[in-house]
Amino acid sequence: MRLGVLDVGSNTVHLLVVDAHRGAHPTPMTSEKTVLRLAERIGAHHGRLSDDDADELIRTISEARDSAVVAGCDELMAFATSAIRDADNAVEVLDRLRAETGVELEVLPGEDEARYTFLAARRWYGWSAGNLLLLDIGGGSLEMALGIDEQPDLAVSLPLGAGRMSRTMLKDPPKQDEIKKARDWLEGQLAPTAKKFRKLARPDRVVASSKTFRSLARLTGAAPSSAGQRVSRTLTDTGLRQLLAFITRMSASDLAALDGVSAARSHQLVGGALVAEAAMKALGVTELEICPWALREGVILRRLDHTNGDSHTAFKSGVPVRAGGTDGLVPAQENASGPTRDETEAPVDGTGLRTRHGARWER
Numbered sequence: 001m002r003l004g005v006l007d008v009g010s011n012t013v014h015l016l017v018v019d020a021h022r023g024a025h026p027t028p029m030t031s032e033k034t035v036l037r038l039a040e041r042i043g044a045h046h047g048r049l050s051d052d053d054a055d056e057l058i059r060t061i062s063e064a065r066d067s068a069v070v071a072g073c074d075e076l077m078a079f080a081t082s083a084i085r086d087a088d089n090a091v092e093v094l095d096r097l098r099a100e101t102g103v104e105l106e107v108l109p110g111e112d113e114a115r116y117t118f119l120a121a122r123r124w125y126g127w128s129a130g131n132l133l134l135l136d137i138g139g140g141s142l143e144m145a146l147g148i149d150e151q152p153d154l155a156v157s158l159p160l161g162a163g164r165m166s167r168t169m170l171k172d173p174p175k176q177d178e179i180k181k182a183r184d185w186l187e188g189q190l191a192p193t194a195k196k197f198r199k200l201a202r203p204d205r206v207v208a209s210s211k212t213f214r215s216l217a218r219l220t221g222a223a224p225s226s227a228g229q230r231v232s233r234t235l236t237d238t239g240l241r242q243l244l245a246f247i248t249r250m251s252a253s254d255l256a257a258l259d260g261v262s263a264a265r266s267h268q269l270v271g272g273a274l275v276a277e278a279a280m281k282a283l284g285v286t287e288l289e290i291c292p293w294a295l296r297e298g299v300i301l302r303r304l305d306h307t308n309g310d311s312h313t314a315f316k317s318g319v320p321v322r323a324g325g326t327d328g329l330v331p332a333q334e335n336a337s338g339p340t341r342d343e344t345e346a347p348v349d350g351t352g353l354r355t356r357h358g359a360r361w362e363r
């Protein structure tokens with residue numbers, strides 16, 4: 001079947017069209033991106049989307065819906081992440097969107113965002129990855145998840161996105177005292193969550209997804225995107241520290257000239273690098289692999305599971321896409337992540353949720 005996935009993020013509205021069925025690798029067919037920088041627009045209007053901004057969002061989604069029709073999509077799954085989660089008038093805007101376009105935008109909770117992304121990484125690396133730790137930095141939030149199955153033992157979303165950091169704590173270019181203040185602040189913000197992760201089993205493999213991590217890896221020597229998805233790419237803590245010493249002295253316009261950095265995201269590269277550095281340090285990670293699959297692929301995979309009867313953790317998509325009318329999408333969140341575990345669930349001997357997965361991390 002041909003599926004359209006519409007991701008309304010903090011920076012872009014991204015339509016991905018894939019051909020997919022259960023048991024097969026989802027094959028990308030087309031991809032369209034529109035840069036809206038919703039998080040910045042919301043921040044500029046005291047936590048709300050202005051009427052003009054809402055108009056532009058609705059127009060963009062309507063055009064994406066039409067593109068899905070032209071591409072021959074059987075269904076369109078539309079979801080939004082942290083920017084829309086943060087908007088005080090989100091319900092009002094979403095009601096307008098549904099009435100005017102027929103697209104019902106599903107606002108994913110942050111924890112579900114982490115779980116879907118973790119699923120994508122698990123399917124990409126397979127069971128041989130063992131106990132898997134995932135990191136993902138978006139424009140508005142940082143997602144982390146850890147586990148040995150397709151459902152992580154712990155999934156967390158924190159409001160520590162690359163764009164959020166850049167808007168609230170850094171000038172362009174940032175000053176050195178701002179960098180130090182941001183590092184200290186991030187350390188404090190991450191400490192309680194890192195403690196929860198360290199109570200669980202040590203990961204066998206650490207991976208990261210998102211444009212931020214891909215850009216950081218590219219700038220530290222990883223292969224360009226033109227080399228293909230299956231080329232191994234890594235990011236080390238040493239390489240990241242060296243990169244930060246370089247990019248913290250550059251303006252966003254200068255960063256946009258670097259290979260692997262888009263003009264649409266250059267303004268948040270330093271903020272994202274600081275979040276990556278802080279997360280790796282808090283979790284004791286010295287190297288991570290870049291996973292080419294992320295949230296959109298996780299949504300697709302769960303949709304395929306649901307189609308074939310595995311509905312206990314499905315992203316529930318709606319009616320087929322049709323040109324005209326109001327039949328764009330009627331999705332609903334149906335316990336998308338399944339039951340949630342936490343560290344209070346009777347660990348046998350204090351070494352984590354399931355002791356067979358290994359010992360605790362070094363502290």
